[in-house]
Amino acid sequence: MALDSDSDIKQFKIVGTRPPRPDGIDKVTGRARFGADVTAPGMLIGLVLRSPHAHARILGIDTSEAEAMDGVHAVVTRADFAEIEDDDYTADILDNCMAGEKALYDGHAVAAIAASSGAIARKALKRIRVEYEPLPHVTDVDAAMQPDAPVLHQERANETVPPDMGGNVMARYEFGHGDIEAGLNKADRVLERTYRTEATHQGYIEPHACLAQVGPDGQADLWCCTQGQYMVRDTCAAMLGLKQGQLRVTASEIGGGFGGKTTVFLEPLALVLSRKSGRPVKMVMSRAEVLRASGPTSSTSIDVRMGMTKDGRITSAFAELRYQGGAYPGSPVEFGAMSAFAPYELENVKTIGWDVVANRPKQAAYRAPGAPMAAFAVESAIDELARGFGLDPLDVRLKNAAREGTRASHGVTYMAIGLEATVHTAKNHPHWSAPLGPNQGRGVACGFWFNFGGNTCVSLNITPDGTVNVLEGNPDIGGSRASMSMMAAEELGIPYDKVRTVIADTASLGLNDVTDGSRVTFAVGLATIEAARAAKREMCKRAAMVWGIEEDAVMWEDGAARPAGPNAGEYPPMSLAEIAAIASNTGGPIAGHHEVNAEGAGVSFATHMVDAEVDPETGAAKILRYTVFQDAGKAVHPDFVEGQFQGGAVQGIGWALNEEYVYGEDGTLQNAGFLDYRVPVASDLPMIDTVILEIPNPGHPYGVRGVGETSIVPPLAAVANAISAAAGVRMDTIPMSPPRVLLALRSG
Amino acid sequence: MVQVRLWGSLAAAADSRTVVEIEAGTLREMLDNLAEAYPGLRPQLDRGVSVAIDGLLYNDTWSTPIHEDSEVVLLARLKGG
Numbered sequence A: 001m002a003l004d005s006d007s008d009i010k011q012f013k014i015v016g017t018r019p020p021r022p023d024g025i026d027k028v029t030g031r032a033r034f035g036a037d038v039t040a041p042g043m044l045i046g047l048v049l050r051s052p053h054a055h056a057r058i059l060g061i062d063t064s065e066a067e068a069m070d071g072v073h074a075v076v077t078r079a080d081f082a083e084i085e086d087d088d089y090t091a092d093i094l095d096n097c098m099a100g101e102k103a104l105y106d107g108h109a110v111a112a113i114a115a116s117s118g119a120i121a122r123k124a125l126k127r128i129r130v131e132y133e134p135l136p137h138v139t140d141v142d143a144a145m146q147p148d149a150p151v152l153h154q155e156r157a158n159e160t161v162p163p164d165m166g167g168n169v170m171a172r173y174e175f176g177h178g179d180i181e182a183g184l185n186k187a188d189r190v191l192e193r194t195y196r197t198e199a200t201h202q203g204y205i206e207p208h209a210c211l212a213q214v215g216p217d218g219q220a221d222l223w224c225c226t227q228g229q230y231m232v233r234d235t236c237a238a239m240l241g242l243k244q245g246q247l248r249v250t251a252s253e254i255g256g257g258f259g260g261k262t263t264v265f266l267e268p269l270a271l272v273l274s275r276k277s278g279r280p281v282k283m284v285m286s287r288a289e290v291l292r293a294s295g296p297t298s299s300t301s302i303d304v305r306m307g308m309t310k311d312g313r314i315t316s317a318f319a320e321l322r323y324q325g326g327a328y329p330g331s332p333v334e335f336g337a338m339s340a341f342a343p344y345e346l347e348n349v350k351t352i353g354w355d356v357v358a359n360r361p362k363q364a365a366y367r368a369p370g371a372p373m374a375a376f377a378v379e380s381a382i383d384e385l386a387r388g389f390g391l392d393p394l395d396v397r398l399k400n401a402a403r404e405g406t407r408a409s410h411g412v413t414y415m416a417i418g419l420e421a422t423v424h425t426a427k428n429h430p431h432w433s434a435p436l437g438p439n440q441g442r443g444v445a446c447g448f449w450f451n452f453g454g455n456t457c458v459s460l461n462i463t464p465d466g467t468v469n470v471l472e473g474n475p476d477i478g479g480s481r482a483s484m485s486m487m488a489a490e491e492l493g494i495p496y497d498k499v500r501t502v503i504a505d506t507a508s509l510g511l512n513d514v515t516d517g518s519r520v521t522f523a524v525g526l527a528t529i530e531a532a533r534a535a536k537r538e539m540c541k542r543a544a545m546v547w548g549i550e551e552d553a554v555m556w557e558d559g560a561a562r563p564a565g566p567n568a569g570e571y572p573p574m575s576l577a578e579i580a581a582i583a584s585n586t587g588g589p590i591a592g593h594h595e596v597n598a599e600g601a602g603v604s605f606a607t608h609m610v611d612a613e614v615d616p617e618t619g620a621a622k623i624l625r626y627t628v629f630q631d632a633g634k635a636v637h638p639d640f641v642e643g644q645f646q647g648g649a650v651q652g653i654g655w656a657l658n659e660e661y662v663y664g665e666d667g668t669l670q671n672a673g674f675l676d677y678r679v680p681v682a683s684d685l686p687m688i689d690t691v692i693l694e695i696p697n698p699g700h701p702y703g704v705r706g707v708g709e710t711s712i713v714p715p716l717a718a719v720a721n722a723i724s725a726a727a728g729v730r731m732d733t734i735p736m737s738p739p740r741v742l743l744a745l746r747s748g
Numbered sequence B: 001m002v003q004v005r006l007w008g009s010l011a012a013a014a015d016s017r018t019v020v021e022i023e024a025g026t027l028r029e030m031l032d033n034l035a036e037a038y039p040g041l042r043p044q045l046d047r048g049v050s051v052a053i054d055g056l057l058y059n060d061t062w063s064t065p066i067h068e069d070s071e072v073v074l075l076a077r078l079k080g081g
Helices: A024-029 A088-097 A118-126 A180-185 A229-240 A267-277 A287-293 A333-339 A371-388 A393-400 A419-427 A480-492 A520-547 A576-581 A638-657 A715-727 A738-747 B027-037 B039-047
Strands: A044-050 A056-062 A072-076 A109-115 A129-134 A169-177 A189-197 A209-214 A220-224 A247-251 A281-284 A299-308 A314-324 A349-356 A440-449 A454-462 A468-472 A499-503 A554-557 A560-563 A590-598 A604-614 A621-631 A688-693 B002-005 B019-022 B049-053 B056-058 B072-076
Touching: A044 A118, A044 A267, A044 A287, A056 A109, A072 A118, A072 A267, A088 A229, A088 A267, A109 A118, A109 A267, A169 A333, A180 A299, A180 A314, A189 A371, A209 A267, A220 A229, A220 A267, A229 A247, A229 A267, A267 A281, A299 A333, A299 A371, A314 A333, A314 A371, A333 A349, A333 A371, A333 B072, A371 A393, A371 A440, A371 A638, A371 A715, A393 A419, A393 A440, A419 A440, A419 A604, A419 A621, A419 A688, A440 A715, A454 A520, A454 A576, A468 A480, A468 A520, A480 A499, A480 A520, A520 A554, A520 A560, A520 A576, A520 A590, A560 A576, A604 A638, A604 A715, A621 A638, A621 A715, A638 A688, A638 A715, A715 A738, B002 B027, B019 B027, B027 B039, B027 B049, B039 B049
Parallel strands: A044 A281, A220 A247, A314 A349, A468 A499, A621 A688, B002 B072
Antiparallel strands: A044 A109, A056 A129, A072 A109, A169 A349, A189 A299, A209 A220, A209 A281, A299 A314, A440 A604, A454 A468, A454 A590, A554 A560, A604 A621, B002 B019, B049 B056, B049 B072
């Protein structure tokens, strides 16, 4: 049990148990209010006109005919937004929300309409005349780097890019140490291979949706599904020229985000339409719009050179990673380059990353951004070398595993880490020794992610009847309301069902960073515990007042204030409810607060094991068995930790087997729907088994470590290694869809 | 003096050094003095960095202490999903 020195808890009673989630009944009965469920009197419906071209100059937009239609209350184009001159990051988000001089991808927004009904809005969209000058386009990352490729932006490359690179290369990153060539010379075998991954979407069930209401006094309200209401507030305020305090943003329930809701798409359009029309405006994306115009992850092309001795020691490792991030700078290639070899202790290691733009939607974060693709390449290479020498792939990973004191390829020397523990646990698990049948193979892979903390603000209010409300500012994606209630109840010494946690709007709490980076259970949990401790100190003070003794003569134990020792006097304990009942008589309401920029989050490792079967007639692969081994620090609510492990594995399986953005020769997306963009469903999958390791994080009062992202890092490689073993041919491109596997079988 | 490790592509902006020595007692002093000593690093510092100090990751807290024997590593600004 990991507890810091400020704790008065002797043993966890609630943390580590599995109580029902407070939002469970609402979600299974349809009572929960998601983004599209919010309405307002006099509400208009907003729709977006999108470019049919992959790359085109916008010569003119005539909205007059649409504006003249009955029922149309506002039409907006880029001309309705002030240009952002001093902030390229926000300027790119604005350009992605509403195209300026050029449409940069199929589906890029060029105009938006607010009308009294969806039917009128749809008709009005057809009355907007856009004059385009189609331009040559490029959607493939390697093609985009060619010297003769169509160029999306002029002079956007930063100072790290050599002048002889193509015009679509935006940034270069390099990490590592040692001498690659010298290391390769010590190897018994050197593997060189290029790996490719396609862009995938986060695939959240709930499309983007919002309702905006801007008053004539400039006060604005926005309800939306997002991973971060404060991010929405700050970004939209910058785009609309509002003061942040004038715009209140309320996050709805969220039907998945996985990183894709860490930016804005519709929200600024709805606000401008509302400001222009003077009416509330609701906007909801269709699934096709979600796929065409919200942010998928990068597609990648990665070269690996790796040397290994015949006893499994990696002597040298090099990777050159090329990630296209859609039409704007900012692919997560730096994280791919930093994390690619992070699980290993390597004397000679180097990565080079290239950030590339192409005529695709602006990429958005997706769970451990950039890491799964890099792990696919590196873990596939390790597997191929290990199998080539007839070595146990887990033994090879253990032989090269990073541990405390290892200097990682990104330069950091690790503190105590849990990688070896996950590999040892995997090796001793019954899954590892279970028999395989014909056309079946088993794959393993390791993965790493950083995790972080960030700005966090929590209020904890003691009500007069002794129940407790916790206010946090992060949308609950993975069960955080239950986890916060559990940590508050644990710290206060009261039952879990006495605590209710709610998600505050931006006017009710100070700044909270986005729900990302696996930060919420770590950082918001830390703030919740500290807020509870502040409330306890106040309650001890109130008891001291009642008893007429010094404050420091009172302690908190098992949900009650008690005299701290025999010298304090003999008084019966005062429970939280008893202190709450007389709060008006002892100084007024009791609350605890904590505000922090949580730093010092611990890194995280996982090992995945998967069995797959390949049908040699069709190339179809089936996942037979899957086990996740990951360190959680301390699992506050093990159901949710297991859910994060399982969810990451399932999304990784979809990425590995089927999901991909398919572009036609004209640069338009060919599969903008869930019939043709195939995410795995329950019937495609076995039960995903999980093994939670608990190696406490010293940076958190209860030892908690973020778990939300690491679980998507190993699956691409683990599945590829299983299918390669089953098929007897190395799969170096994902998704490993049946036609691709069949082709590999026939040519291998 | 504190030794600060730069990632490879930043070395070009710091006289080809992957490790530079900076006078600093806190995170803010380290970043300020780094930009002053090596102006070529300023574009990346303005875009944002994370800093690993003795193996733990920090983003913003200016007062974070740095000791002379601390391991300090600049990292690309961390983001999550």
